[in-house]
Amino acid sequence: MIRFILISFALLLSLCLVTAKRAAPANVEPVIHEGVRYVAPNDDGRRAYIEAWDVRTNKKLWKLTVFTNRIDPTLEEDVQWVFIDKLRVQDSALIVTSERGKTYQIDLTSKAVTQSDPAPSPGGVAQLHDIPEAVERAIRNGPLAKEYDVSFHVNPFYLCGDFNGDGKIDVAILVKQRSSGKLGIAIIHSEKDKVTILGAGVGIGNGGDDFEWMDSWQINSRNRVTREASVPKFRGDALLVSKSEAASALIYWNGKRYVWLQQGD
Template identity: 40%
Template sequence: MYFGTHSSVAEDWTLQMTRNWKRKTLQFGVAVLVIASICLAQQIQVENIPDEVLVDVQTGTFERSYALNGHINPFYLRGDFDGDGKADYAFAVISKKDKTKGIGIWLSSQKRVLVLGAGHPFEYAVLITKDMNFDVWKVYGKREVEQGVTKAHPQKLVGEAILVGKSESASGLVYWTGKAFTWYQQGD
């Protein structure tokens, strides 16, 4: 009987160790999948961006000064921001120098990237700031702009605009005046 009890204890111990090993292996596997998915989410896919634009964004002064911000989805927008009938591209960017955020806009008419914020002063949400801390954005079609929260009258858009905002907070339009990009406050 002593021998049988010892065997039963050994079997229980082995069974318990096997269960613990399986549980820890499963937890480790889940952790690896979570980490992998986070890493993949941070990778920026640039397949749909024309080579001409990529060269300007991924080389030279722009590349030395800025990184594309993969924390915003989508990290880029395509629209006709200057009204010339050709595609322009806006990128969420981060300054490598001071980690401030902003928008880099590649205009097909100028063949270069104009940076708003990300270390450059820009009138944003009723302040002049070097850090455009936004977490949502989308292309705003060329149409009549409704009255915003300020007394300023809405401008007639030359091209499409970029609706930029902070979740559950303020929003505004970044639009081309024909000479520069400017801000029109939409919501509070």
């Protein structure tokens, strides 16, 4: 009887150990668009990235991180990994879907990454792996840690792009000033994680110092063709901030600071 119990316990323990390990990630079918093959290697559990290869020369053109996975050291690491599940091209953008159903859109010209997932429930908290590494550092160690919280009042709650035109990917994330409750945007530049606050207690143009009015935002690529003479040539990607059926504006870097360009009433 004791032997039977020991054997049963060993089998149960083995089953638990097996179930704690995640299955191998999917082999994602590459997609080809305008002579470039886009591949998801799925070989790094801490970050999901894609590679772009020239179809004719088979030369790698670039590599881009789509999202990262925050690892809790007290838990089994591999069960926390999230990989890319599928790729597709739509309207000259690469659409990346994760194993958890989250969708990311990559502008193939600017390589800006935006997340387009269902909005979180009121009062909901985003999972840790949803927050870019640069933002985590700024929250833990930088100026954001002292005065601001990440805000999830608009989906997506962060956008990635080259906002100051230095050729490196920056992160813009929605924040709330703790002392006043005012909402705004923190732009975290890739170089030394320098942070610029817009709104959230810091006024800019007609947007004021509280972006509570904003209900949508997106990236306006510097390479985007526009017929409006009033829109300047951007040094970097711009942010288009909007209130539905009302005002919108572009926020862009003019070489010295971020400025506000009103687009509607």
